[in-house]
Amino acid sequence: MRRVVSLYLPNWSVDRLRRQLGNDAPPPDQPLVLVGRVGRRxxxxxANAxxxxxxxxxxxxxxxAQALIPGLDVRDADPQGDADALERLAVWALRRYAPVCQADPPDGLAIDATGAAHLKGGETAMLADMVDRLAEAGVQAEVAIAPAYGAAHALARFRRDLRIVDDGGIDAAIGPLPLEALRLPHDLVAGLRRMGFERIADVVHRPRAPLALRFGPDLGRRLDQAYARTAEPLIPVEAPEAPRVERVFAEPIGAPETLARYAGALAADLCRALEAAGLGVRRLDWLCYRVDNRLEAVRVGLARPVRDLSRITRLLTDKIETIDPGFGIDRxxxxxxxxxxxDWRPGAAALAETATPDVFDLIDVLANRIGARRLYRLQPVESDVLERSMRKVPPLAAPSARDWTPDWPRPTRLLRRPEPVETLALLPDNPxxxxxxxxxxRRVVRADGPERIFGEWRRRDAELHAVRDYFQVEDDAGERFWLFRAGDGEDATTGSQAWFIHGLFG
Structure with missing residues (x-):
């Protein structure tokens, strides 16, 4: 099912001006308008809020406006600058969210997110990420996703309480909206209103022929586009510096084995282009243009820069089942x-003293099949408290040079949370x-400790005096455990003096 995002920027011109002015921008409560020419007027x-x-x-x-509002800040509009900036924003969305992004002047973007939302944790997470990142940049945004761009466009601009619409919910979602939501000319909307039509639901189920005879074909075309009955192709923006290769076919192709063969050929061409530029690819977009003017797009992410032909080909061919060739693909x-x-040369790895296992191929396959947000790896964090000494990072994130290795050994298995144990020990320092x-x-036959770990007072006041005394103990069956006492064994303000098990060795 096709999934198209409409990103609406209601104050694009004003927000862009404020970003340009930076610290010189007027305060938000200062009335500000942008003025341009329409004919001789x-x-x-x-205008800002x-x-x-x-x-x-x-x-x-x-x-x-100047007579109505005292102290109004009036500045010249820059429609060409707004359009150019919107194109650059489309390139940003192309690189971050989906392989097909198109600027929709004067204040929006169209993004075909079919098959790409899972890379951002699902549609809800992807839409939230768009709004949050633009808000951090000082740009207000409204967003919606639907099976057709016409429906998403209407929801983003006229209905703020609904962001996600499935295939069967278009009618209920956009039916109550005014006719302006269909992107119709103003004179056509005025003519429909004179006939008593106010909402989309008033015209969508009417006989089509009388409406087309009276109002022309635009009404039917916009209705079909909004209800996903006819295709509305998007023209993707292109990042000019991105390496790209292309194949045009004299006869349309559509068989899976043929698609796989040409995917390998394109990958080989791209690897040669990357090698000439000394680059490795981190994200690939495979665009297939159908003969019916529809576009099928596939996005593939990689954990680190590569130009390995076999790996790239494998990742592309894994996605062939998501491509609908229709009546054939001609480009x-x-x-x-x-x-x-x-910087890589054939045979360079063979000169290394020790070979490091390469798990990035596995990460690439799993991330592209089930989504990068469902995978993670652990990265060290500077903290003596063991449960805080690591954090989850995405598998496609760049490797960290940070290494946090405590002087004392740590258990191979850490419990989700420390579990209380009943024990007997001589205070304050005996195991x-x-x-x-x-x-x-369990009877303890060997023990080592204590290793005292203090609370991190900078996090919260409750840890200002907190202490844990850890012991490595071995029972009579040869199993080893990591126990700790909450407190120093003397002062009640340092902890409850209760014992807990936190992990197991080997």
């Missing part, structure tokens, strides 16, 4: 939307003579 083209609240409106005469493009420097854990009594 100077009219308001955009303070100006809108004071009575300014787009399309209003600039002189009227293919393979683009390295994210590439990094890669236990026995302990009972999960109903089994």
């Amino acid at each position: 100077r009219v308001v083209t955009a 303070a100006a809108l609240q004071a009575g300014a409106r787009p399309g209003q005469a600039a002189t009227q 293919m493009i393979l683009v390295a939307t994210s590439a990094e420097r890669l 236990p003579t026995h302990f009972t854990w999960r109903g089994i009594r």
Whole structure:
């Protein structure tokens, strides 16, 4: 099922101006309008929230706005600059979210996220990430995803309480919306209103022929696009510096084995281009143009920069089942939307003294099959408290040079949370003579410790005086455990003096 995102930027011109001005931007509560020319008239083209609240409106005469709002900040609009910046924003979305992104002037983006949302943790997480990242940059955004761009476009602009619509929910989602949500010309909307039509639901189930005879084909075309009855192809923006290769076919292709063969050929061409530039690819977009003017796109991510032909080909062919060739594909493009420097020579690994196992191929396969958000690896963090000394990072994240290795050995298995044990020990520094854990009594024959770990006072006040005394103990069956006492064995403010098991060795 096709999934298309509409990213709506309601204050794009004003937000872009504020980003340009930086520290020189007027305060948010200062009314501000942008003014451009329509014919020989100077009219308001955009206004910030303070100006809108004071009575300014787009399309209003600039002189009227100045007379209405004392102290109004009036600046010249820059529609060409806004359009260029929107194209750059589309390139940013292309690199981060999906292989097909198109600028939708004057204030939006169209993103075909079919098969790409799982790489960001699902549709909900992807949409939230878009809004949050733009908010951090000072840009207000509204977003929606639906099976058709017409439906997503309507929801993002006219319905803020619903962001995600499935294939069967289009009618209920956009039916109550006004006719303007269909992207119809103003005179056509005015004519429909004179006939008594106010909402999309009023016209969508009407006989099509009388409406087409009276109002022309635009109404039917926009309805079909909004309800996913007809294709609305997107023209993807291209990052000019991204290495890309292309194949055009005299006869359309569609068999899976043929797609696999040409995927390998494109991968070989791309690897040669990457080698000439000294680059390795981190993210690939495979674009397949169908004869019916539809676009099938596949995105593949890699854990580190590579230009290994067999690995790239395998990742692409794993995605063939997600491509619907329709009546055939007559053009293919393979683009390295994210590439990094890669200094590698054949045989270089053979000169190393010890070979390091390469698990990145496995990470690439799993991440592209089930989603990178469902996988993680552990990265060391500087903390003496063991449960805080590691954190989860995405498997495709760059390797960290940080190494946090305590002086004392640590258990191979750490319990999710410390579990209480019943024990007997001589305070303050002696190890236990026995302990009972999960109903089994164990006699201690060897012990080493204590290793004292203090609380991290900078995190919270409760850890200002907290202490844990850890012991490595071995029972009479040869099993080794990691126990600790909460407290120093003397002062009650350092802990409860209760004993816990935290991990197991080997």
